[in-house]
Amino acid sequence: DERSDSNGGGYGEIGSVADPETQPDVAEEEASAERHEHARIDIPDVRRHQPMSEFEGNDRLLYSAFPFLFLLGSGLRKPGSVPHRDCRHMLLQFTCNFATCHRFLFCLFDQLQRHAATRAVTTRFKNNPESLEKLQAWVADPAFLKDLARAARNPQSKSARTLVARVTPHIKTTSSNVPYSTAQRKASMQHLYALTQHFGMPSIFLTYAPDFASGVLNLRLSLPSINNVELPASDDGILEALRQQLDIHQNIRLSQACLNERLASNPVAMGEFFRLLTNSIFTILVGLKPDGLARYTPELPSRKVGLFGVPLASFGVVEEQARGTPHCHAIVWGGLPPSLLQSVAGAPRLLNIIAGLLDRMVTAELEPETIAQHLLSQFNGNRLGRVATFIAHCPINEPREFTEDVQRAASFANLHSHTTTCHKGTQGKISCRLGRPGPDAEKTHVVQLLPYRD
Numbered sequence: 001d002e003r004s005d006s007n008g009g010g011y012g013e014i015g016s017v018a019d020p021e022t023q024p025d026v027a028e029e030e031a032s033a034e035r036h037e038h039a040r041i042d043i044p045d046v047r048r049h050q051p052m053s054e055f056e057g058n059d060r061l062l063y064s065a066f067p068f069l070f071l072l073g074s075g076l077r078k079p080g081s082v083p084h085r086d087c088r089h090m091l092l093q094f095t096c097n098f099a100t101c102h103r104f105l106f107c108l109f110d111q112l113q114r115h116a117a118t119r120a121v122t123t124r125f126k127n128n129p130e131s132l133e134k135l136q137a138w139v140a141d142p143a144f145l146k147d148l149a150r151a152a153r154n155p156q157s158k159s160a161r162t163l164v165a166r167v168t169p170h171i172k173t174t175s176s177n178v179p180y181s182t183a184q185r186k187a188s189m190q191h192l193y194a195l196t197q198h199f200g201m202p203s204i205f206l207t208y209a210p211d212f213a214s215g216v217l218n219l220r221l222s223l224p225s226i227n228n229v230e231l232p233a234s235d236d237g238i239l240e241a242l243r244q245q246l247d248i249h250q251n252i253r254l255s256q257a258c259l260n261e262r263l264a265s266n267p268v269a270m271g272e273f274f275r276l277l278t279n280s281i282f283t284i285l286v287g288l289k290p291d292g293l294a295r296y297t298p299e300l301p302s303r304k305v306g307l308f309g310v311p312l313a314s315f316g317v318v319e320e321q322a323r324g325t326p327h328c329h330a331i332v333w334g335g336l337p338p339s340l341l342q343s344v345a346g347a348p349r350l351l352n353i354i355a356g357l358l359d360r361m362v363t364a365e366l367e368p369e370t371i372a373q374h375l376l377s378q379f380n381g382n383r384l385g386r387v388a389t390f391i392a393h394c395p396i397n398e399p400r401e402f403t404e405d406v407q408r409a410a411s412f413a414n415l416h417s418h419t420t421t422c423h424k425g426t427q428g429k430i431s432c433r434l435g436r437p438g439p440d441a442e443k444t445h446v447v448q449l450l451p452y453r454d
Helices: 026-039 054-065 084-091 102-127 129-140 142-153 158-175 182-187 189-199 216-221 238-243 256-265 267-286 338-344 348-361 368-380 399-413
Strands: 204-208 311-320 326-334
Touching: 054 102, 102 129, 102 267, 129 142, 129 158, 142 158, 182 189, 189 311, 204 267, 216 238, 216 256, 216 267, 256 267, 267 311, 267 326, 338 348, 368 399
Parallel strands: none
Antiparallel strands: 204 326, 311 326
């Protein structure tokens, strides 16, 4: 005969006594249950007629919208806007659950822009209440609303342009503070004009577009972690698999289509990889830290020499390619400014010195063996090994290996291969339309520009 004993310790014989050493503390269980009860947030399962305030209940909003991410209905520290540090904490979780949820990414980005716009508008109208009064009067004016509707139907009309010029001074200042907006992009041109006015024309135009699909770091960032030993915490042989162009490694498909699909499924990995690469390029190669990393501006004598000499300033813009991957265009002030090059162009004794300095910064020459290997690979139809699958060597401790790295990278990325786009247009019918319109040069020298006369 079995039944529940009086101590609630399960089923057993009549008169059995529970062992106190094997039973949990009742008081501890009650305290734990009470803590969980206070931490739990009831998530509504229906839509309410009263909208939720993102500044007072944003945590409940995110818990309700994404219960599959916030399984316990808790975790956010503040009920309002999600801080940048908390966003990085969630998006870089080892499970990649937050990073691969595109709806959650859009929600955070949308809130980032809307909350920034709200704060900017609030600050603007607190400091300039007359502007708010004008906008309120216009909104309450039926004639203004009719003009607004007429301008929306014909935005290119003269009356529409007049209306835009009338309203723009009241909204331009606030919209320029919204992150990643068109107004902020246009407002950044003022900084570019100021740098040019102060330092003159820039010395270097720099462009870099990473190989995201074959990059090992962003591939590892896009995979959920299991432990601190196996992939993606360590290389675990995936670099060699990519170098040998294998189709699969540890149940991870490595074909180009699968790599592109994985890259698109986790855009956070691509963004984090591009951020790390950009910081490294400007900090190590150019010699200037980006604004987000520099706590102070070092004096000119104490600055380190970069690839292009002692840097003065830099300005860059990130754009998106047609396939959705970012690339960066940047200009750098420092080294040999254009005004100096123009001044010494008429001094023959200084030309060789200037040419030697330019050759130390930029070169357009490859070893004959490298060019021969490139041509043979094209002739035989062999795919060249992607540069991102090789580990770069230190130029100081391993100069010979580093030179081989440079030759390999230039052979893969800087030697032109004719494609369909080369033969478009009138020029493409007789030659490559992307060809450089000028003769080859054996060495760096000065060229005198003359006006063209037909």
